[in-house]
Amino acid sequence: MVATIALPRLMRVGERAFEQLPLLLRELGLSKPLIVTDAYLNGTGRIAQAVEMLALSGINAGIFADTVPDPTVDSVMAGVRSLSNGEYDCVVGIGGGSPIDTAKAIAVIGRHGGVPADYKVPHVQDVPGLPIIAVPTTAGSGSEATRFTVITDGSTDEKMLCAGIAYLPIAAVIDYELTLTKPRRLTADTGIDSLTHAIEAYVSQRANPLSDRIALAAMELIAPNLRRVFDDGNDREAREAMMLGATLAGMAFSNASVALVHGMSRPIGAHFHVPHGLSNAMLLPAVTTWSSQGAIPRYARCARAMGVATDDEGDQASVARLLKELTSINRDLQVPTPAAWGISAERWDALVPVMTRQAIASGSPANNPRVPTAEDIAIIYQQIFA
Template identity: 45%
Template sequence: MAAFSLRVPGHIHYGEQAFQILGEEASKFGNKALIVSDHIMEKLGYVQESINLLENAGVTPFTFLGIESEPTDEYVKEALNRVKKHQVDVVIAVGGGSCIDTAKAVAVLATNGGSISEYMGNKRLVTQDSLPLIAVPTTAGTGSEATDVTVITNTSNDVKMMIKQPAFLPDVALVDPYLSATSPKGITASTGIDALTHAIEAYISKRAHAFTDTLAREAIQLIMGSLRQAYNHGEDLTARGNMAYGAMLAGAAFSNASVCLVHGMSRPIGALFHVPHGISNAMLLPAVLEYSKDHCKERLAEICSLLYPEMKKESDEISADYLVAEIKQLCSDLDIPNLKGWGIDQNAFENALNKMATDALQSGSPQNNPRVPNHEEIMELYQVCFDYDFTCKQKSIS
């Protein structure tokens, strides 16, 4: 039997009021902190509350609130300058995946030097302990608070770099479902499908193992059971709590088992057409599952049986089809658009197909998929997804 490992943050605090111990946790690392966040979190009051919690614990706070999109190497440079200027002891991310991923890169570069692009593909390895990092997620989606992965766009070549090393794992995660209660419906939908994609891909990945299967199964049940409620009734803290917990478990699952084809294809869409990561995952998930289905129908049938016990008596093929249909229906219920509906110009999209397929393959994620595509198949899948109809049966790529 092969040996497996599981990497998770040093400390995870989950539940209502978890945010309130931010100052206490930060003070364990020193007396100066940089908060990496954005102006939306500032308007919602979470930045000021973070400042108050830190000051009450005797920690001097500084802020970088310049994140206005998905994380880029430019944001990393700007935030890193704040770290150096103020000589902070701990980095704190307050926000969604963009804030957390930026903070991860900053914490590593602060002690290891270089540019974040040098760490792509493990061309450069982290050799020094990074600055302590506390992650406070305010959306239930990326699970970045529980992963050793950061995804940063290289602005020089429009490539989303997925960088994975143990040093990118936060030291502390404070997962408070109350913080996601303010998420609008669109963000709830996109981050929720993002989390679901993490869990499903972790489960069907070629690198899945017993640890990650346990995390992924629980995450899938929580997310499928609560996402519609969180979307339609955002004030429901039980649903929000299930989503926050599910997203964290899904993050830990994929961090240890890897993501697959959806993520490989999603990053180029985000880099070239500036589609938020969760939305691009949702646009791709049903079509990619249809493409992959015959190579993982047993695993998809297991998920189906978890969610719909009445399907246990059916064949794996029928159960896999049923699960994919239910995921399509979920995307439809959450008003997930296809690429055309998002407003992407078809000519520009078709002109980018070759680069997107190349970048997707070079990311490494498609190689973990149960069915590994070639360059032409990825181009064809992109075209299927461009005007994909979530409400009807699609013609699969054979």
């Protein structure tokens, strides 16, 4: 098998890397960015800092700060209109996965026209839009290093996966200091999201030797530090490890794909507005338990990379340790079940058939080491509810 690997062209990685954003744009020959962010970040002064830094370098930036969690068609098209009002030569996404995913869609649709539904899989968008620069402020989505974006169609509650090289940022700024102020719940959910990315990339049927190496490195960074950043958000060493691990996990799944957890997670987010990382966390132990028999040696290697099993333990014992650890992580990071999160049993049961169809249609379950039937997926949905 020949793997096609795609990564950002340039990356600034490390403490205070954010301050090099103007230099990065200059190196890329860009001079008029549209900054895409959210209202919260815009209100913290962080975006004003970016605009001021850019202005001092002779770069005049516009701002679109109306992104929403789990980007919607309406928010993307509002951003496209904002883009059309200026002669922008690039889009800079600053924030978590939602602002960066929104920036990606704006950059493509702003150049090529249409609406997000025109770009959902099986369509693959490799012809580039405007250049995308990503500045993540959470250690989770890995969107700064992926060739995907996910946009929600509010009329159908469908999370549309859009894929292609056009969505891969040409550059990224990876500065862990941007995560120091993030609250515990967001820290936990984004952290488990990044761990899920690494595990699914490694066990995916589309894994390759390079994605394997990157995914294992991501697990080695994330697993020992999840609880540390949850317990102490100012633990700079742990924050730095989580930020790097999240980016590596993004690189891994962008080049190997995700699997059943993500396929089942997207409908939960679309129908019940559960944050993406949290819906992944709700699913990860149960899906891994079901899937593990399809790739015992691979899941065992995940356990060893995470430091919960040793090299001299057998594969079955290592997988058992992995499953125990994933359950323990959810308990220690206070991950609620769908029921505890406030979803009614009646509505959940009514939507299980719809969510099952949408999960299968996403294509991600087909990458799973053990490919589920619709009945298997429905059973897992019922298992995780309470």
